[in-house]
Amino acid sequence: MTVLVFLDPAHPAGRLVDAATPSLLATDQGVTRGDGIFESLLAVDGTPRKIQAHLERLAGSARTMDLVIPAAELWQAAITTAVTAFSASVALASAPAADAPAQCVVKLVVTRGPEGANTPTAWVQVSAISPALAEQRAKGLDVLLLERGYDSGISARAPWLLLGAKTLSYAVNMAALRHAHEQGADDVIFTSGDDLVLEGPTSSVLLAHISDDSGVPVKRLITPHLDTGILPGTTQGALFAAAKEAGWELGYGPVTPADLLDADAVWLISSLRLLAPVNTIDGKEIGTAAIRAELSEELSALLATTL
Incomplete structure (x- = not known):
């Protein structure tokens, strides 16, 4: 189960898309060159952990890469949209144990965008955490x-x-x-x-x-x-x-x-x-x-x- 929310100027809270439908251009430089940055953080019971520290590190990586990325408040809004959608999907699919905190992986990704477009692509991905980590x-x-x-x-x-x-x-x-x-x-x-x-x-x-x-x-x-x-x-x-x-x-x-x-x-x-x-x-x-x-x-x- 994966939720994708793209950061889009026309959608202040992020644009929720079907994760099973292709959403990224094959010419995107994140695909063709690995030209982009990311952060992975943990969310527990619907609350992302250390979000400010991860956003600051994402911004630091962007400066190093000379990459323009969306503002922190746009990331926070998209993260909220994605985590809320993921939690709702999990609740519909199964009932977690009452004494077990619900955890998921929140990934923030920015690429330099399609070749020649000078328009970065940014999205939030939320998925289940691997049992292998525990x-x-x-x-x-x-x-x-x-x-x-x-x-x-x-x-x-x-x-x-x-x-x-x-x-x-x-x-x-x-x-x-x-x-x-x-x-x-x-x-x-x-x-x-x-x-x-x-x-x-x-x-x-x-x-x-x-x-x-x-x-x-x-x-x-x-x-x-x-x-x-x-x-x-x-x-x-x-x-x-x-x-x-x-x-x-x-x-x-x-x-x-x-x-x-x-x-x-x-x-x-x-x-x-x-x-x-x-x-x-x-x-x-x-x-x-x-x-x-x-x-x-x-x-x-x-x-x-x-x-």
Whole structure:
């Protein structure tokens, strides 16, 4: 079940279309060149989560791409139309369990539009969330380290690589995931050519220490620094804010593969998957199952306060 709402000047609340009917021109540059940007966010019980953070990141990606996109209020109106239509469709199709929050994926997409038209195409897509994401949160992930092919300073030297933007050009990310699956792993953490940890294909990387080098108890969360050209994580940012209030120390890279292997726990974190513990990296266990479970429960509870 998918709902599509196009942002259209003639329809201030968005134009609802039949998702089973073709709506995009074959000449659209989002199709022919991957020339566009997107955001994916979670909606719970009909309410989109962290919508402002996602709209701000979408606007940042648009600036990087020199792409004109609709105003935030138009996105918000279209999101409301799409989520309302999706919730109504779900209510007609089935009756969800009373104690289970209804969740869906809200995707915001903008392309540069058809060749030669100079008219961006923008739409909101709402669909059901994959049950596999909840399974990954519960069971954890086996991850491979893969080199991205750039050094950590390339983003500043070559902004045309668009490393800090969330673009539609995800072919490399998907190829990395297919490679991981072929090797029996679940996901990937990219590293730079100068051996720094970057991010996952669809996630941010987070690690925790519960003691310092001398064994003194500490609660510290660390994530790679944004100056390595990675995408700023909205969910990582929300968790950091909640963890700070709860007394955790916070840190930003540089992070090396050795730092990951030495951590008490590592997670891949994103708006849809939320907090998924990493069980192994390149076949080496991270921390212990008991510590991973304990920390994942604590941090997931903190993250839930932000949703």
